Amino acid sequence: MSIKAEYRDGVFAPLHEVEEPTAGEVYEVFSEGELKRLAANLPWLKDSERSFEFWENEEDAVYDSL
DSSP: OOOOEEEETTEEEESSOOSSOOTTOOOOOOOHHHHHHHHHHHHHHHHHGGGGGGGOSTTTGGGGGO
16 A cells, blocks of 8 residues: 655654554655666566576466466
8 A cells, every 4th residue: 555645843744544543553645756776677687587587487387366
């Protein structure tokens, strides 16, 4: 789940109501800059999947559902 929040009076306050929040659960709030940086890394991560293609075989398929 991602939420937008603003920082006021030393507290991060959600800008929208969080549906079904769980008491004690920790939510991470990212800045716009952090989200852009994470999105920029997605193509690199997708490209790195090719280095694990050797595991795509019938012999190792039993581990796919773990």
